[in-house]
Amino acid sequence: MVPVNLRPLEQAWQLGNRFGLVPLVLPIGIANPVERLYAVRARMSELKGSFQPVMAFGLLSVAGLLI
Numbered sequence: 001m002v003p004v005n006l007r008p009l010e011q012a013w014q015l016g017n018r019f020g021l022v023p024l025v026l027p028i029g030i031a032n033p034v035e036r037l038y039a040v041r042a043r044m045s046e047l048k049g050s051f052q053p054v055m056a057f058g059l060l061s062v063a064g065l066l067i
Contacts, residue, residue, distance in 0.1 A: 020052070
């Protein structure tokens, strides 16, 4: 699981956590470390643009209220 920042840059000065957790599948089949790095970067960019971090943040918020 990798944390993804959900706070806009104009609110970066505010206190408090605002992040979602997403699973990142690592490309262990790529032998070249530079190509592997670019593959991880592409996968992270794809995850950051999806709704998955926002949904994870919502689920964590609800779980925090229930406990």
